[in-house]
Amino acid sequence: MxxxxxxxxxxxxxxxxxxxxxxxxxxxxxxxxxxxxxxxxxxxxxxxxxxxxxxxxxxxxxxxxxxxxxxxxxxxxxxxxxxxxxxxxxxxxxxxxxxxxxxxxxxxxxxxxxxxxxxxxxxxxxxxxxxxxxxxxxxxxxxxxxxxxxxxxxxxxxxxxxxxxxxxxxxxxxxxxxxxxxxxxxxxxxxxxxxxTRDLDRSFAAAAVDYPSAHWVPASSSNYAVSSRPTSNVIDRIVIHVTQGSYAGTISWFQNPAAQVSAHYVVRSSDGDITQMVREKDRAFHARDYNSRSVGIEHEGFVDNASWFTDSMYRASAALTRSIADRYGIPKDRAHILGHVEVPGNDHTDPGPNWDWAKYMQYVGGDNGGGSNPHTPQSVCGSGYTVVDSAALGSAGTVYLLYNTANGNNCVATIKSSSLGTATATTAYLEVQGKSRVTDSGNFAYYAGPVRAAAPGKCVKWGGKAGASVYNSPFEHCGS
The missing domain is CATH 1.10.530 (Lysozyme)
Structure with missing residues (x-):
């Protein structure tokens, strides 16, 4: 090749x-x-x-x-x-x-x-x-x-x-x-x-990532340390970096054993696409004394050029940070979500003066400047349905799998969290093993779905898309 x-x-x-x-x-x-x-x-x-x-x-x-x-x-x-x-x-x-x-x-x-x-x-x-x-x-x-x-x-x-x-x-x-x-x-x-060749923009191994909207491209094993966090070390910080390079170039550099550096995630400027390169349980080499206690997020661009810091990047990264903070109980404040420059004992300046901390922390807190979605997965799927699984679609929304014990039906709905009230490309799908996939796809203001199907004794694939983010499950939830 x-x-x-x-x-x-x-x-x-x-x-x-x-x-x-x-x-x-x-x-x-x-x-x-x-x-x-x-x-x-x-x-x-x-x-x-x-x-x-x-x-x-x-x-x-x-x-x-x-x-x-x-x-x-x-x-x-x-x-x-x-x-x-x-x-x-x-x-x-x-x-x-x-x-x-x-x-x-x-x-x-x-x-x-x-x-x-x-x-x-x-x-x-x-x-x-x-x-x-x-x-x-x-x-x-x-x-x-x-x-x-x-x-x-x-x-x-x-x-x-x-x-x-x-x-x-x-x-x-x-x-x-x-x-x-x-x-x-x-x-x-x-x-x-x-x-x-596998297209990293369109497919990812859901089982390999800690954040469902991310692609999985592993860093070289020379560039991180295998660990068992948070059992071995508490995770109580999230460190914001700027790559000083391009998205693809950074991914490639972290795969090079000569680099001796890595981060858990890399975020693309143009659309907020996210690649995970180190599992959160392992220690990426990104913040010296804070490696053992933090998750590192790299952002495509250069500290001295504000054109790289797009709203799509801020929203997608903030959704990732919010997910990490919620999973480890990290307070969503600037004492726990900090720039590389703020880590003790380092000599870096990123994310630099062009990084808009006020906007970023607003998004981390869940305020995306567009109000809240009046619809829930339960209201879309109907009475009797309860959520059994979900996957974040970056900052653009969440796709949900629901089940109704009364009639035995599954239901999938994608609920938007950005561009609310504006018709944007949104998708929800459900595939019962052995049957054709059923998809609801179009330009929708608030949600896609409901997509319902019974799957007695069968496994299902489910997923959806909102903005640039896609989630595709494996066959799972068998017998629901």
């Missing part, structure tokens, strides 16, 4: 990839061209689709080079060229372009050219000819390679993020105030072998 057909630097230097010289101008020269022009020039030089190149950079850094400072996983600049045990795209870019490593780290235009050169090198290794290179969809495997993911599943997550950005479009302001755009467009990605 992830075969790397690497050529030597000497072969690459003699291939179709041009060597570009971007020597800095003298002090009296005009200022560098804007970033948008740098993308256009780099795309033309290396025959990389311009919009694909911008979308890749935006997925990595929101086009913020952070003044040459590295990400948590050792990536530099707008295009996140990596120099770490996990990869060496920075050094490869230097070889391909002839630019010094120091220039590629600090100069945005040079960094964009370096990223284009590396992406083109991957395309050549994968056999993309001149005709194939003209179609953005054909670059999927090269984009997946660029992410330097630890597994095929994470590589697909990385590439899908880039293509999703092309589908929705990009309009962002750089730190210098320049606006860079990608027009929304329909691109059909040619996933090739990745089409058979």
């Amino acid at each position: 992830k075969a790397r057909l690497r050529r030597s630097a000497a072969l690459l230097a003699g291939s179709l990839i041009p060597l570009v010289c971007l020597a800095g101008p003298p002090a009296s020269a005009a200022p560098p061209d804007p970033l948008a022009d740098a993308f256009t020039r780099a795309a033309a030089t290396y025959e990389v689709p311009r919009d694909l190149l911008v979308a890749l950079g935006y997925a990595e850094t929101h086009l913020d080079g952070h003044n040459g400072a590295p990400s948590a996983s050792g990536g530099y600049g707008v295009m996140h060229l990596v120099s770490s045990p996990a990869g060496h795209t920075l050094e490869r870019a230097a070889s391909l372009t002839g630019q010094p490593v120091a220039t590629l780290k600090a100069d945005d235009a040079a960094n964009v050219v370096g990223g284009a050169a590396v992406l083109r090198a991957y395309a050549d290794e994968l056999g993309l000819d001149a005709t194939a290179r003209k179609g953005a969809g054909k670059w999927y495997a090269a984009v997946a390679e660029y992410g330097n993911a630890s597994t095929a599943e994470v590589a697909r997550l990385y590439a899908d993020t880039v293509y999703d950005l092309m589908a929705t479009g990009v309009r962002t302001a750089t730190p210098d105030g320049e606006t860079v755009t990608v027009t929304a467009q329909t691109v059909r990605p040619d996933r090739g072998a990745y089409a058979q």
